[in-house]
Amino acid sequence: MPDPAPRPEPEVDQEAAEAAEAAEAARLFARVPLGHSTVRYAGRTWSLTRSEQVGGRSQKVWAEERGGTAVVSANLYSPGDGVDRFRPCEMPAAVVLDFLAGWEPT
Numbered sequence: 755m756p757d758p759a760p761r762p763e764p765e766v767d768q769e770a771a772e773a774a775e776a777a778e779a780a781r782l783f784a785r786v787p788l789g790h791s792t793v794r795y796a797g798r799t800w801s802l803t804r805s806e807q808v809g810g811r812s813q814k815v816w817a818e819e820r821g822g823t824a825v826v827s828a829n830l831y832s833p834g835d836g837v838d839r840f841r842p843c844e845m846p847a848a849v850v851l852d853f854l855a856g857w858e859p860t
Contacts, residue, residue, distance in 0.1 A: 772840075775847060776830070779840035782854035783813055783830050793857040798822065802857060817853060826853045 786804040789813045795817075802817045811833060817826040827843035828850040842850045 763817060768854055773837060775851075776838035776840040778851060779828070779830055779847075779854070780832070780838050783815060786815060786854065788855075792820075792860045793817075795853055795857045798824075798855065800826075801846065815850070815854065817857075826850055 762843075783804065786802060788804055788806065791802045793800050799820045800817045801820060803815070805814050805816075806812070807814075811831065813819045813830045813832075815826070815828050815830075819825070819854070826845070826849060829843065831839040831841065840847065
């Protein structure tokens, strides 16, 4: 009996997925105060910094686990065309988004 025809993979609108991810990142970046903060994440203490450049059109988040080796880093660009661009730094986007969603003030 021949194998059934493979089902086509569902189409993923990559542009829409990236826009949704960037919108979520923008929402989460906004909850991080500008400058340095000490926060808790996953039961550990972290140093968290958010900075803005170019009148807020470029933002950076940098977090370091205190007493450990873990880091979280990403940039968010808002070039003025209405489409934010989220760029994690050498780590999966999910790592950054989980951190930004889960940190708590100390």
